[in-house]
Amino acid sequence: MTAATLSEVLKPAMARGYAVAGLVVLGWEDALAFTEAAEEAGTPVILQAGPGCRKHTPVPILGKMFRHLAEQASVPVVCHIDHARTLAECQEGIDSGFTSVMIDGSHLPLAENIALTRSVVDIARQVNVSIEGEVGVVGYSGGSASSATSPDEARRFEEETEIDALAISIGNVHLQTEKQAEINLAALRAIQAVTHVPLVLHGGSGIPSATRRLLATQYCVKKFNIGTELRMAFGTALRGFLAAQPGEFDRNAILKATIPQVREAAKNILLELNPRRPG
Template identity: 50%
Template sequence: MTIATLKDVLIPCLSNNTAVAGLVVLGWEDAVAYVRAAELVGRPVVLQVGPGSRNYTPLSVLGPMLRNLAEKALVPIVIHLDHGNSICECKVAFESGFTSVMFDGSNLSLEENIDKTGEICSWAHSHGLSVEGELGFVGYQDGYESQGTDPLEVNCFVRETGVDALAISVGNRHLMLSPGVDIDLELLMAIQTVVPDQPLVLHGGSGIGLATRKSVSRNTNVCKINIGTELRVSFGTALRDVLSSDITQFDRIKILEKTIMPVCVSAQNAITSLM
């Protein structure tokens, strides 16, 4: 199956009333689990590399690793940089084999966010690649507070940048250990009304209940929901189970390979929650 861009997998979601899962990759084992889950469900998936992952493993290593998986997959796979901090970092990701980047200009002024996101879009589109932008600020559990996306700024941002997807802040929060956020559906629909043909993205999917995930996937233009924390919890639980079941085991390959199936099951649940 051809490696896909973000645009390739999100545009169909506008008409088939589903969303694609953006799954956060920290290493080989979870990436393998995510691709296997996507194949079992028969859905595209976005393999996302966030700041924590790339601070540990260079983009120049992660890109070829994920492309190796994607090239052999039976479903479309997007290789995506999540929360790119600069134009330079986004270009390094593209040069490393990523097919999509998310430039996070949420802390910038509207004008600077438009300028930088637009520059990345211009370069990416000339090479057949995709870009996700962010307007508003998605906060963190026990951390920075969210700032909701202003519908009055949305049309200008989308029109002037040309983004393929727009991450919005409508009550969602990063790094939540369990569902608990209330999505502001009125604000979400106000944004969608302004840009009715624009694929929208929700970060912080682990904090969004399964019923809400399914509802926004089916009834709005939210075409991608990012899910990471619940999958990291699944990996951690599986790893502790493996280590406690055989305290004499020391081979890291034998230890880590046993985490793949439990994470695959969790990833299947995440993917199907958006259908």
């Protein structure tokens, strides 16, 4: 199956009442585990290359890797650039084969965010690449604070940029290791009452599982970004293998040993968000 765009997987999710996981990739092993998990679950998956991933591995290499996995998979796989801050970053992703880009202008005044996002939309639409934007600021656990999304700003942003998906801030926080985020459902309802595109929650690892399922099936949140939860599964698997095999020094053997546990964690997330299409 060829790589899918973000729109191609989120539109059915909107129509049928489920969500798709945007899983944060850091290397080959987790990208493979995520794709295998999606095939086992029978669900689409969004493979995401965030700033940390792109700093570690050149974007053209990541593009080839993501597209290879997508073309071998039996389910839709979106190849997504996450948290790009400039038009140039998005253009590099598009040129490298990514099918979706997230331009993060949330740190800018609204008018500048709209202008930047619109500039990405104008180049991406020419080559059938989807665009995610963000209004409001999703903070970081132990770091920068959040700023809640204004419904009026969300409406204006969607209308003027014509994005395909909108990331919002309603209590979700990046890098939470405990599921303690308190999602403001009233704020969510106010935003989805004046917007039409699928909504995205970054910091999905910190949202309780029952809440994620509720949002996926009863609201317009159709994409959850999840990274910390899966990195924790990777770390647990890695430490367990090294404790059991202290003499092992082969890098491939060590990293390959993490795949089953990461694959199972990813599969559970995918099915949690898509309970209406298991198997």
